[in-house]
Amino acid sequence: MENRDFPIGVFDSGIGGLTVVRQIHSLMPNESIIYLGDTARVPYGTKAPETIIRFACEDAQFLMDQKVKAIVVACNTASAWALRELERRFALPVCGVITPGAETALIVSRNKRIGVIGTTATILSQAYTYAMKDRLQKIQVYSQACPLLVPLVEEGWLMHPITLKVLEEYLTPIVIEQIDTLILGCTHYPLLKRAIQQVIPTLASQPIELIDSAESCAQHLRRRLTDLDLLTSSAQLGTITPFFTDETPNFKRISSRFLGRKLPSATRVQLREYLL
Ligand code: DGL
Numbered sequence: 515m516e517n518r519d520f521p522i523g524v525f526d527s528g529i530g531g532l533t534v535v536r537q538i539h540s541l542m543p544n545e546s547i548i549y550l551g552d553t554a555r556v557p558y559g560t561k562a563p564e565t566i567i568r569f570a571c572e573d574a575q576f577l578m579d580q581k582v583k584a585i586v587v588a589c590n591t592a593s594a595w596a597l598r599e600l601e602r603r604f605a606l607p608v609c610g611v612i613t614p615g616a617e618t619a620l621i622v623s624r625n626k627r628i629g630v631i632g633t634t635a636t637i638l639s640q641a642y643t644y645a646m647k648d649r650l651q652k653i654q655v656y657s658q659a660c661p662l663l664v665p666l667v668e669e670g671w672l673m674h675p676i677t678l679k680v681l682e683e684y685l686t687p688i689v690i691e692q693i694d695t696l697i698l699g700c701t702h703y704p705l706l707k708r709a710i711q712q713v714i715p716t717l718a719s720q721p722i723e724l725i726d727s728a729e730s731c732a733q734h735l736r737r738r739l740t741d742l743d744l745l746t747s748s749a750q751l752g753t754i755t756p757f758f759t760d761e762t763p764n765f766k767r768i769s770s771r772f773l774g775r776k777l778p779s780a781t782r783v784q785l786r787e788y789l790l
Contacts, residue, residue, distance in 0.1 A: 518744045521546040521755070522735070523577030524586040527569070528556030529765060530664070530701025531588030532772035534611065535754060537732035538586070542745070546752040548580050552785070554760035557664055558591040559633025559700070564790075566635060570596035571788040574604050576757070583744050584609065586735060590699050590727065591633050594641035607738055614734035615697050615727030616645035620653065622723050623695040627654045629688040629722075632699030634659040642699055656688040660700070667702040668768060673709050681706070681713045689717045697725045704728055705771065756780040 524535055528551050535549055550573055552558075558566050570592040577585050584607040587593045587600065593610030600608045619628050630642045637659040646653045662680050671677045688696070696714075698704060704726050714722050739745045746752070754773075758765070758780050769777040 516747065517583050519746050519748055520581055520583040521548045521752075522584050522586060523548050523550070523580060523582030524588050525550040525552070525570075525573040525577060525592075526588040526701055527551070527558035527591065528553045529769045529772055532769055532777075533701050533704045534586060534588035534728040534731055536772070536774045537728045538735060539752065539754060541732045541736055542752070544746050544748050544750060544752050546746070547754045548577060548582055549754060549756045550576055550783075551756065551758045553758045553762060553765065557633065558589060559635050559664065560661065561635060563595045563635070563639075566592055566595045567599050568788060568790055570600060571603060571790065572785045574600050574608070575788050576783065576785050578604060578606070582606070584735070584739065586731065587611065588701055588728070588731070590701060591635045594632075594636045594639035607742060607744070609731065609735050609738055611727040611731045612641045612645050614730035615699065615725055616642055617649070618730040619695050619697050619725045620646055620650055622725060625692065625694045626650065626652060627656070627691060627693045629691070629693040629696040630655060630657045630699050631660045631684065631688075631696065631703065632657075633664065634661050636699055642697055654691070656691045656693055658684050658688050660684045663706065664700065664702050667705050670768065670771070672705055673712075677706070677709055678713055681709055682717065685710070685713060686717055689714065689722070692720060693722060694720055695723045695725060697727060699727060701728065754778055757783045759783060759785060
């Protein structure tokens with residue numbers, strides 16, 4: 515088998531990264547994907563940078579062992595803290611979600627006032643801010659950590675009044691800064707698009723464009739694979755093979771919500787320790 519016909523490896527701290535798999539599969543249906551969700555150790559968004567980097571290296575090593583042609587870091591938190599380290603340690607293309615999301619936001623925003631929401635660790639890293647400021651000095655970025663949103667999404671409370679209230683609380687301080695674009699900087703937030711779209715008009719007079727970093731990541735990946743001549747030659751529908759480090763009782767039902775269809779049968783794995 516040629517390199518280009520190897521699968522794409524995607525990892526996340528849990529099941530949220532299936533939103534990225536969904537976008538990759540819809541954009542490049544012939545590509546096969548191996549997905550690793552580190553469900554035993556989720557969330558990464560509340561952990562220290564060294565821990566996030568170590569976990570990300572273990573995840574990437576697992577995917578390398580499966581002979582993938584590229585690694586996609588679907589997790590915003592891991593992309594924010596570990597991307598450079600992964601690029602340094604693993605000899606294959608590594609794509610994160612931060613740069614693609616940041617670049618799309620810069621294109622979409624007219625007034626160059628951009629909001630970013632994400633986990634505590636992602637916001638602490640300022641990765642989105644740096645990625646945008648590196649490309650355009652004059653940009654104004656307003657960030658907000660939203661630690662309560664991941665558990666609400668995993669509970670399936672996508673339009674629940676409590677979720678709407680929590681969103682109102684988190685979005686108010688950044689919306690009053692007259693942002694016209696909001697980056698959804700977490701794997702789970704694409705599932706909250708409808709709720710966010712409902713809350714924003716109650717807080718802002720201006721329309722705000724939502725940037726789904728999962729969607730931008732899939733487009734970025736396709737460009738990267740094209741440039742490297744790594745797009746598959748297969749004309750058949752690609753497969754999705756999921757691996758998880760734990761299987762929680764609700765995980766099948768919830769996973770399908772992220773993937774947008776029934777999750778193929780998954781294998782439980784134990785990751786090898788990676789010494790930094
Ligand atoms: N996947 C994480 C992210 O996109 C959210 C869940 C977690 O905190 O691990 O940042």
